[in-house]
Amino acid sequence: MxxxxxxxxxxxxxxxxxxxxxxxxxxxxxxxxxxSAGRLGGVLTAVVLVAAGGGLVSAAALSPQDSASSRPVEAPLAAxxxxxxxxxxxxxxxxxxxxxxxxxxxxxxxxxxxxxxxxxxxxxxxxxxxxxxxxxxxxxxxxxxxxxxAPESGSSAPxxxxxxxxxxxxxxxxxxxxxxxxxxxxxxxxxxxxxxxxxxxxxxxxxxxxxxxxxxxxxxxxxxxxxxxxxxxxxxxxxxxxxxxxxxxxxxxxxxxxxxxxxxxxxxxxxxxxxxxxxxxxxxxxxxxxxxxxxxxxxxxxxxxxxxxxxxxxxxxxxxxxxxxxxxxxxxAAAPALRQVVTGVDIQDPAGLADLTGKPGFGDAGPALQITVPGSADAVVAVKLFGRDGQKALPGGGAVTAKAGSVTEIPLSGVPAGPYTVAVSSDVSFTAAARVTRGLAAADPVDFAWSAASARLGSQHVVPVPGSGERHLVFGAPEGRATITYTPVTADGKIRAAAAADIAGGTTASIAVPAEVEGSALVGYLVSAAGDPAYGAVLVQQDGRPDVSTVAIAPGAAGQEQVPVTLGY
Structure with missing residues (x-):
């Protein structure tokens, strides 16, 4: 190498x-x-399958063939x-x-x-x-x-x-x-x-x-x-x-x-x-x-x-x-695609943000969306912002041309304070992330976070939450309607009673995370989504302090994969 x-x-x-x-x-x-024995085992299995396929091809190539009876055969899938x-x-x-x-x-x-x-x-x-x-x-x-x-043979794991x-x-x-x-x-x-x-x-x-x-x-x-x-x-x-x-x-x-x-x-x-x-x-x-x-x-x-x-x-x-x-x-962030969704974007008071970002050196102290277009063609981008009670219009409008091979920034200030979901679509593939800021006094320390574009929520996600601070689950449904089920997991290892949130299309919901459930510290959630596409993140702040963090919800666990085995040479 x-x-x-x-x-x-x-x-x-x-x-x-x-x-x-x-x-x-x-x-x-x-x-x-x-x-990483599990992963290596999967790779070796695939190698054996490919090698076996190569043997079949060699045997077929040596045997007489009737061209009139030949027909295309789809590549089989191997687990x-x-x-x-x-x-x-x-x-x-x-x-x-x-x-x-x-x-x-x-x-x-x-x-x-x-x-x-x-x-x-x-x-x-x-x-x-x-x-x-x-x-x-x-x-x-x-x-x-x-x-x-688990032992390789014999009795099962305890x-x-x-x-x-x-x-x-x-x-x-x-x-x-x-x-x-x-x-x-x-x-x-x-x-x-x-x-x-x-x-x-x-x-x-x-x-x-x-x-x-x-x-x-x-x-x-x-x-x-x-x-x-x-x-x-x-x-x-x-x-x-x-x-x-x-x-x-x-x-x-x-x-x-x-x-x-x-x-x-x-x-x-x-x-x-x-x-x-x-x-x-x-x-x-x-x-x-x-x-x-x-x-x-x-x-x-x-x-x-x-x-x-x-x-x-x-x-x-x-x-x-x-x-x-x-x-x-x-x-x-999510790999480049024609549509990206960012949630967990908490925006502060617009008047305070305008005053702070107008000061020299504080241009990056306000919320903004950054779009990266890796290809050779410019992207015509449409940006929509969804809050608790529906879509909010961006002061500069929602249509922007993002230059090819570069990073374009779109300010997100000027809308009422609160949590938002940002939905972005384009005719050219791109990736994106949003800056979230906290603190409005130039003389005092401030903080920021980046919320990256993430994948659509599926049937089961393990969502650990940080152990301290004011924590919120933030869910957004840009279109249609979604039902989110979230089940607490506590420090004693117990899976607690599930709760559900019905999210209307074009809105964002914020759910406070308690410090404890039934006397045990809350460590995380099991999250599932049904209905139209929904997205989620964890937003962490600190009471009385300008601290902020965001954590996107990771994709769920993968099951047994199937890969095509091509019989050819």
């Missing part, structure tokens, strides 16, 4: 556009890859066993200090009050058996063991504790729930759950960072991510006082060679050092985006990996002079 051996360079001092490092190697302490569920949680936000040439990045303590923790939920079978599952460090050290791996398999009377079949509640972390962590009964385990985790002081004051929450080979991240900023660090994590046992495609406000950016970045198994590699694309107020990154899949997140922070402007983990 190609490898970039160009040494990293960093200008000592404060981070930002002055930093010239283009890429930063992974920490040498992280070398042990996590096991591939489901692999393990993997969720990679980024490490806590850290203040970049700079690094000498050719060494790992140096980070200062983020603050005296910073804290980071993980909440996670793993579901078992209807018979009350949890899949083998654990929360571990990237190096493989177990942090929380939820259930041991059943979950009685408290973890209780279900409300008259409810769905009894199901086990393994729970991680506010487990403190100081680095990258990985939630893994083995496949069970031929299906991928339903599992999810969320990491939250919060600090009351320091340059990285604020809060940031991010869903722990299933690694992939093609990811889009929207919302980075490398202009003066803004720092964006892309963290690439390889939790597999195969090396990953990563290439970055960078898109700015004026088009695609050709950056030396953005190709052939090697991420070794069981490591994280950090890339200072200001070294690749300095001075970009709007920057989107496409991450493509050859070899092992990777998880990617951008640590974005703002410092206006000596005043903290917030911190966030930018998570991947």
């Amino acid at each position: 190609p490898r970039d051996d160009t040494p990293a360079t960093t200008t000592p001092g404060a981070p930002g556009p002055e930093a010239s490092a283009q890429e930063l190697p992974a920490s040498p302490a992280r070398r042990k890859a996590l096991p 591939v066993p489901a692999g393990s569920s993997i969720g990679v949680c980024p490490g806590p936000a850290r203040l970049l200090e700079g690094a000498p040439v050719g060494t790992d990045p140096q980070f200062s303590p983020e603050s005296a009050t910073a804290r980071s923790d993980v909440n996670a939920v793993v579901l078992g079978s209807s018979g009350g058996v949890l899949p083998g599952s654990r929360l571990a460090s990237l190096a493989g050290t177990a942090l929380v063991e939820l259930a041991p791996a 059943a979950a504790p009685e408290s973890a398999s209780s279900a409300p009377s008259g409810g769905p079949p009894v199901q086990a729930a393994g729970v991680v509640s506010q487990r403190g972390v100081d680095g990258v962590s990985v939630l893994s759950a083995d496949a069970q009964n031929g299906r991928q385990a339903a599992a999810g985790a969320v990491m939250r960072y919060a600090a009351d002081d320091g340059d990285l004051r604020g809060s940031a929450a991010v869903a722990c991510q299933q690694p992939a080979n093609d990811l889009w991240l929207v919302g980075a900023n490398t202009s003066l006082g803004r720092t964006a660090v892309l963290n690439l994590t390889n939790a597999s046992s195969s090396p990953a060679t990563v290439s970055l495609d960078l898109f700015g406000a004026k088009g695609q950016i050709q950056a030396p050092g953005s190709r052939g970045l090697l991420v070794a198994p069981g490591t994280t590699r950090s890339v200072i985006l200001g070294g690749l694309a300095p001075g970009q107020e709007r920057l989107s990154v496409r991450v493509r990996s050859a070899g092992g899949p990777v998880a990617a997140a951008i640590q974005q922070s703002v410092l206006r002079g000596l005043t903290p402007g917030g911190v966030e983990f930018i998570a991947p």
Whole structure:
């Protein structure tokens, strides 16, 4: 595999556009890859099937054929066993200090009050058996063991504790729930759950960072991510006082060679050092985006990996002079498509926003939608904003032309305060994310979050919620009508009584998350949607503080896949 051996360079001092490092190697302490036997088993099965298909083709090619009787045959589908569920949680936000040439990045303590923790939920079978599952460090050290791996032969895995398999009377079949509640972390962590009964385990985790002081004051929450080979991240900023660090994590046992495609406000950016970045198994590699694309107020990154899949997140922070402007983990958005939906967009008072964003240096302190068009044709975009009581007209109208190969920003201020869902459609594929802001006083610290375009809600999603703050489930139904069922899961492992919300088309609903249910801390929900397309996110704020975070609801677990086996040569 190609490898970039160009040494990293960093200008000592404060981070930002002055930093010239283009890429930063992974920490040498992280070398042990996590096991992924389930996934490898599926891949090997597919390889055997393809090899078998090749043998059939060879035999057919050697035997006499009657051309008159030949006819096209559809490629058969072969079942591939489901692999393990993997969720990679980024490490806590850290203040970049700079690094000498050719060494790992140096980070200062983020603050005296910073804290980071993980909440996670793993579901078992209807018979009350949890899949083998654990929360571990990237190096493989177990942090929380939820259930041991099932033995390869002989007796079945032990059943979950009685408290973890209780279900409300008259409810769905009894199901086990393994729970991680506010487990403190100081680095990258990985939630893994083995496949069970031929299906991928339903599992999810969320990491939250919060600090009351320091340059990285604020809060940031991010869903722990299933690694992939093609990811889009929207919302980075490398202009003066803004720092964006892309963290690439390889939790597999195969090396990953990563290439970055960078898109700015004026088009695609050709950056030396953005190709052939090697991420070794069981490591994280950090890339200072200001070294690749300095001075970009709007920057989107496409991450493509050859070899092992990777998880990617951008640590974005703002410092206006000596005043903290917030911190966030930018998570991947939905892949480019003709329609995107973003929810969890909470907008503040329009008059206060107009006053704040009119001040020098505060142009990015207001809500906005960013659209990235990766193709060669401009996109004619229609933007609709749906609040609690229906659609709200944007002051600048809802029709915009987004230039090809660039990032276009559309302000979302000027509408009444409240939670919104943004529906965007175009004649050209694009991806999108919305900036959410909190705080209206220029002299005080403010915070921001990015809510990425997400997939339509399906039949079952595991939605862990951060362990503190004012939390809300935000659901939007751009058209038609949808019914959302949300079932609490508490820290004692119990699946509580379900509730339902009927959402009218063209509206957004916000549901407060309680701190406890029947005396036990709430850790997450099981969410299902029926009816017309609906979308969801978790919005986290803090009473009396300008803190804000958003977490998109991840897709549900995949079942047994079927892949076509082509008999040809």
